[in-house]
Amino acid sequence: MSETEGSREQGEGTESLAHRVPDLAALELLLAVARLGSLGAAAREVGITQPAASSRVRSMERQLGVALVDRSPRGSRLTDAGVLVTDWARRVVEAAAAFDAGARALRDRRDSRLRVAASMTIAEYLLPGWLLALHAERPDTAVSLLAGNSAKVAELLLGGDADLGFVEGLAVPKGLDAVVIGHDRLIVVTAPGHPWARRRRPVSPKELAGTPLILRERGSGTRQVLDAALGGLARPLIELSSTTAVKASAVSGAGPSVLSELAVREELALRRLVAVPVDGVSLRRDLRAVWPTGHRPTGPARDLLSLTRA
Amino acid sequence: MSETEGSREQGEGTESLAHRVPDLAALELLLAVARLGSLGAAAREVGITQPAASSRVRSMERQLGVALVDRSPRGSRLTDAGVLVTDWARRVVEAAAAFDAGARALRDRRDSRLRVAASMTIAEYLLPGWLLALHAERPDTAVSLLAGNSAKVAELLLGGDADLGFVEGLAVPKGLDAVVIGHDRLIVVTAPGHPWARRRRPVSPKELAGTPLILRERGSGTRQVLDAALGGLARPLIELSSTTAVKASAVSGAGPSVLSELAVREELALRRLVAVPVDGVSLRRDLRAVWPTGHRPTGPARDLLSLTRA
DNA sequence: TGAGGGCATAAGCTGGTCTTATGAGTGAGA
DNA sequence: TCTCACTCATAAGACCAGCTTATGCCCTCA
Numbered sequence: 001m002s003e004t005e006g007s008r009e010q011g012e013g014t015e016s017l018a019h020r021v022p023d024l025a026a027l028e029l030l031l032a033v034a035r036l037g038s039l040g041a042a043a044r045e046v047g048i049t050q051p052a053a054s055s056r057v058r059s060m061e062r063q064l065g066v067a068l069v070d071r072s073p074r075g076s077r078l079t080d081a082g083v084l085v086t087d088w089a090r091r092v093v094e095a096a097a098a099f100d101a102g103a104r105a106l107r108d109r110r111d112s113r114l115r116v117a118a119s120m121t122i123a124e125y126l127l128p129g130w131l132l133a134l135h136a137e138r139p140d141t142a143v144s145l146l147a148g149n150s151a152k153v154a155e156l157l158l159g160g161d162a163d164l165g166f167v168e169g170l171a172v173p174k175g176l177d178a179v180v181i182g183h184d185r186l187i188v189v190t191a192p193g194h195p196w197a198r199r200r201r202p203v204s205p206k207e208l209a210g211t212p213l214i215l216r217e218r219g220s221g222t223r224q225v226l227d228a229a230l231g232g233l234a235r236p237l238i239e240l241s242s243t244t245a246v247k248a249s250a251v252s253g254a255g256p257s258v259l260s261e262l263a264v265r266e267e268l269a270l271r272r273l274v275a276v277p278v279d280g281v282s283l284r285r286d287l288r289a290v291w292p293t294g295h296r297p298t299g300p301a302r303d304l305l306s307l308t309r310a
Numbered sequence: 311m312s313e314t315e316g317s318r319e320q321g322e323g324t325e326s327l328a329h330r331v332p333d334l335a336a337l338e339l340l341l342a343v344a345r346l347g348s349l350g351a352a353a354r355e356v357g358i359t360q361p362a363a364s365s366r367v368r369s370m371e372r373q374l375g376v377a378l379v380d381r382s383p384r385g386s387r388l389t390d391a392g393v394l395v396t397d398w399a400r401r402v403v404e405a406a407a408a409f410d411a412g413a414r415a416l417r418d419r420r421d422s423r424l425r426v427a428a429s430m431t432i433a434e435y436l437l438p439g440w441l442l443a444l445h446a447e448r449p450d451t452a453v454s455l456l457a458g459n460s461a462k463v464a465e466l467l468l469g470g471d472a473d474l475g476f477v478e479g480l481a482v483p484k485g486l487d488a489v490v491i492g493h494d495r496l497i498v499v500t501a502p503g504h505p506w507a508r509r510r511r512p513v514s515p516k517e518l519a520g521t522p523l524i525l526r527e528r529g530s531g532t533r534q535v536l537d538a539a540l541g542g543l544a545r546p547l548i549e550l551s552s553t554t555a556v557k558a559s560a561v562s563g564a565g566p567s568v569l570s571e572l573a574v575r576e577e578l579a580l581r582r583l584v585a586v587p588v589d590g591v592s593l594r595r596d597l598r599a600v601w602p603t604g605h606r607p608t609g610p611a612r613d614l615l616s617l618t619r620a
Numbered sequence: 621t622g623a624g625g626g627c628a629t630a631a632g633c634t635g636g637t638c639t640t641a642t643g644a645g646t647g648a649g650a
Numbered sequence: 651t652c653t654c655a656c657t658c659a660t661a662a663g664a665c666c667a668g669c670t671t672a673t674g675c676c677c678t679c680a
Binding site: 038039040041050051054055058071072073074075076 | 625626627628629630
């Protein structure tokens with residue numbers, strides 16, 4: 001009813017997402033049914049009884065208004081709709097698993113064996129996935145996670161408060177050894193309605209420098225890279241202090257923005273933002289794993305490092 | 311930095327995700343707190359009382375073992391850990407929103423205004439996002455979704471059972487007009503441990519044709535494109551009937567596979583799979599919107615179409 | 621034709637989460 | 651400096667969703 005300005009949620013359906021989307025346990029159950037082909041077997045796998053599973057699946061079907069499984073005395077198979085729903089469910093469960101991996105690392109920070117320090121972008125968008133993979137290979141490794149800018153990461157490593165660090169940016173902090181583990185590109189994005197969204201001819205550096213942009217504040221890693229690429233000339237239309245705020249502003253059509261491609265992957269896929277081709281400017285930046293000079297990563301740190309490289 | 315409270319070390323590692331990840335309502339509440347800066351205001355927004363919100367956030371902190379918000383008599387702000395957790399929560403909620411958008415379309419199939427027919431890959435990986443965007447722009451549009459192969463899509467459109475279709479592949483089915491709305495590339499992937507994973511020199515078509523691959527069954531869209539590109543020479547190591555199964559097989563290291571880049575985006579980001587460079591073969595395929603010749607999309611179909619183009 | 625696996629239904633219990641009612645701390649303005 | 655308006659925390663009771671146990675029916679296979 002009451003209009004929330006700016007970032008709108010799903011206000012219209014009157015009921016929140018949580019009431020329209022089955023809970024995680026139900027989604028996991030559905031995945032188990034899909035995999036095992038039987039309600040009872042799925043029930044056993046997730047540790048509940050068969051009637052509970054039957055009822056849960058039934059109520060999920062009632063909630064969605066769609067039949068998900070064909071039950072037969074020989075087992076249960078997904079319907080066509082069930083296949084689609086299961087795929088969407090899988091993505092929710094994967095996001096939840098990433099959440100869990102991150103949260104677990106955060107929780108075990110104190111008494112853990114592997115302490116990771118990472119810049120915000122990496123901590124948010126890449127690390128949970130890596131930790132998930134690490135956990136799959138070495139379930140007994142307790143990982144902790146600290147987030148901060150490059151200087152903070154360096155400080156933690158040099159002070160012995162972290163075992164392995166990840167930074168993005170142009171230079172490697174003093175006292176650290178590094179290896180490039182990937183790349184991130186800053187890309188120019190606009191809302192689909194903006195004139196640049198339809199542009200096929202690349203934007204030139206001069207044009208970019210001459211256009212007011214929605215940017216992170218001066219001093220942020222993203223901004224540093226952009227300023228360096230343009231020779232310190234970026235003109236801010238608005239300056240905001242979080243990536244999320246910049247994204248929201250760009251989506252709402254306030255103007256073009258420059259952001260990490262990691263940060264806008266979802267928005268691009270959903271066509272909430274469009275990438276604008278740019279020419280003659282290197283907005284690529286290296287993602288590096290770092291450690292104190294001479295202290296080559298060993299044990300779990302080494303495992304994590306090798307996971308992050310192809 | 312982030313603080314941790316109430317440490318309990320109990321090694322219940324084998325509990326399911328659902329027990330370790332707060333439910334969707336709690337995650338939405340957390341996002342509201344982050345946005346509004348107050349437990350009470352967030353409670354109001356999600357339609358519960360302030361004590362309920364307080365208790366929910368507290369139990370979430372207990373569950374995660376990490377303090378998420380700094381409470382003060384003037385409001386509540388996220389801790390550093392809270393910022394990270396909120397970002398991961400946002401991704402879960404977004405996945406849930408995509409689930410909801412898809413499910414909603416499926417449910418309204420019968421009595422809807424806009425009936426969309428799409429191939430599996432598009433229906434699974436792209437459409438939920440588009441529907442989300444469409445719903446944001448036109449909340450009153452009821453959308454239904456049917457999935458099938460190209461022939462099925464054509465049949466639905468020509469029979470008047472769908473208003474707009476989406477297909478991937480080489481040719482446009484007879485009787486339909488089409489416009490290219492994007493591209494999908496088949497890419498060669500392997501588990502990180504495979505020799506090809508470290509390859510810098512591109513794989514040649516001959517080499518690819520000579521190597522047994524994990525593939526979808528003959529007749530699937532993916533397989534058709536690959537066979538066409540290689541001149542019908544692809545050698546299967548295993549043939550599986552679902553993209554998910556092929557992915558699982560590739561991840562487990564059984565061998566190289568060829569899959570849509572849309573389908574393996576997550577796996578690449580998590581480094582569970584690695585893309586192998588290929589040379590001299592065009593594995594790109596167009597994604598097209600289609601409609602019966604002469605029946606240009608109008609109304610909601612037109613809106614959806616324009617959303618899918620940059 | 622009986623055994624076994626598969627699913628559905630019924631009844632009762634439990635636990636989590638909501639509500640209302642209240643208290644206590646802080647800051648701003650009269 | 652008193653009071654109002656705002657914040658969050660706590661307590662006690664109500665309620666409901668979902669679990670378990672105990673059945674029964676259906677089908678297939680030996």
